[in-house]
Amino acid sequence: METINQTGVTNFLLMGFTEDADLQSLLFGLLLPMYLVTITGNLLIILAITSDSHLHTPMYFFLSNLSFADIGFTSTTIPKTLVNIHTQNKAITFAGCITQMCFFIVFGCLDNLLLTAMAYDRFVAICHPLRYTVIMTPRFCGLLALGSWMISVMGSLSEVLTVLRLSFCANTKIPHFFCDLPEVLKLACSDTLINNIIVYSATIVLAVFPLTGILFSYSQVFSSIRRISAAGGKYKAFSTCASHLLVVSLFYGTGLGVYLSSVATVSSKMSLIASVVYTMVTPMLNPFIYSLRNGDMKGAIRRLLSNMGPLTEQTMAGP
Numbered sequence: 001m002e003t004i005n006q007t008g009v010t011n012f013l014l015m016g017f018t019e020d021a022d023l024q025s026l027l028f029g030l031l032l033p034m035y036l037v038t039i040t041g042n043l044l045i046i047l048a049i050t051s052d053s054h055l056h057t058p059m060y061f062f063l064s065n066l067s068f069a070d071i072g073f074t075s076t077t078i079p080k081t082l083v084n085i086h087t088q089n090k091a092i093t094f095a096g097c098i099t100q101m102c103f104f105i106v107f108g109c110l111d112n113l114l115l116t117a118m119a120y121d122r123f124v125a126i127c128h129p130l131r132y133t134v135i136m137t138p139r140f141c142g143l144l145a146l147g148s149w150m151i152s153v154m155g156s157l158s159e160v161l162t163v164l165r166l167s168f169c170a171n172t173k174i175p176h177f178f179c180d181l182p183e184v185l186k187l188a189c190s191d192t193l194i195n196n197i198i199v200y201s202a203t204i205v206l207a208v209f210p211l212t213g214i215l216f217s218y219s220q221v222f223s224s225i226r227r228i229s230a231a232g233g234k235y236k237a238f239s240t241c242a243s244h245l246l247v248v249s250l251f252y253g254t255g256l257g258v259y260l261s262s263v264a265t266v267s268s269k270m271s272l273i274a275s276v277v278y279t280m281v282t283p284m285l286n287p288f289i290y291s292l293r294n295g296d297m298k299g300a301i302r303r304l305l306s307n308m309g310p311l312t313e314q315t316m317a318g319p
Contacts, residue, residue, distance in 0.1 A: 011091040012184070013173045014084060017272055028085045034284055035078045041287030042067035048300040051307075055300055058136040059125075062118045063290060065145050069114060070283035073107035076100055077178040077279050084177075097179040098160060104178065105156035109206045113148035115248055116210040116217075117141075122241050123217035127224045155206045159198055166190050176272065178279075214248055243290050250285065254278040 017027055045067040049055045080100065084090055092100070124135050159181060166188040176183050181199065185192050218241070225238055254277040291297045 011093055011172065012097050012179065012187075013090045014081075014092055014177055014179070015090060015173055015175050016081070016084060016177045024085050024088075028082060031078060031085075031280070032082055034280055035074060035082070038074050038280070038284040039071055041284065041291075042071045044301055044304065045287050045290065045297070048297065048304045051304055052300040055296060058121050058141045059118065060297075061138075061141050062114055062121060062145070065148075066111065066114045066118070067287065069107050069110040070286055072103065073111060074280060074283045076103045076107060081177045092179065097174075097184065098163065100179045101163070101181050101184065102156050102160045105159055105181065106152045109152035109155050110148055111251060112207055112210040113151060114145070115244070115251065116213045117144045117148065118244050119214040119217040119248070120144075122244060123220055125240070126221050151206070155202050159195075159202050162195050162198055166192065166195070176275070178275075180275070211252060218245070243294065246289050247282075247286055250282045251278075254282055 016024075018024060046064045049060045049064040077100065080092065080096075084092075121136060125132050128135065163181070163184065166185075167190040168187050169189045172187060174180070174183050174187070185195055185199075188195075221241060291301060
């Protein structure tokens with residue numbers, strides 16, 4: 001099979017979902033509103049938290065970071081997909097593909113680590129309530145967020161930079177709607193053993209370990225909730241965890257679905273569907289999950305929107 005050096009690769013082809021023009025128009029009509037809702041919803045969460053002093057607590061600090069990560073996670077893949085569908089051009093440059101992979105992994109890992117930090121926050125709040133303010137200080141929360149960013153960036157660079165050493169086959173068609181690292185590695189004609197070792201190691205460190213931490217935290221939380229005698233106390237304690245548990249279930253459930261389906265089936269159609277849920281639906285639902293189940297968040301969003309109304313009218317009226 002003909003091979004070309006990595007420096008000779010100019011474009012990859014993102015094959016996307018379908019060749020049918022009518023279905024592509026339908027997909028464009030579905031993805032664009034979903035993307036706009038995702039950006040708007042997560043921006044509202046960030047603005048509501050930053051503008052309301054009552055929400056300047058560790059839980060909402062991590063939530064605002066999670067919303068920012070969701071915006072980046074979705075914006076890494078969906079705008080390029082929309083452009084490709086609209087222009088009927090499937091090409092993405094080699095540099096663009098590397099960049100997309102890098103940011104996709106950064107924001108995906110950041111989601112993992114922030115969800116773990118939020119689980120730890122709930123663990124301390126329910127299992128050690130008297131020490132909560134001592135443990136979850138603003139400095140400690142800032143260090144957790146900064147550490148999550150640093151680990152995500154280093155993990156992403158370790159996975160992506162090794163792709164630059166590969167030679168690729170003349171066939172550069174990626175059966176996906178974005179540059180997914182496992183799919184790109186399948187196109188390589190040189191040995192990918194080192195790449196696979198790094199990918200599996202990074203998956204263990206950046207996905208399995210955080211998930212283990214989340215499960216351990218909630219095992220302790222549920223154990224503490226069971227020991228609460230009052231029914232009202234049990235409900236209140238569980239309600240503070242319900243939104244986060246639902247988000248964790250969606251994120252890890254669909255994420256695992258992507259990779260299990262790609263391993264279990266030769267066809268990539270199921271993997272594509274799972275990837276849409278993983279990269280699009282989950283970030284879109286997160287603001288609704290956290291706002292609809294949270295009275296403080298709903299109140300903050302209402303106050304934000306009410307304050308934005310007069311400001312908009314003044315802007316339109318002019319000087």
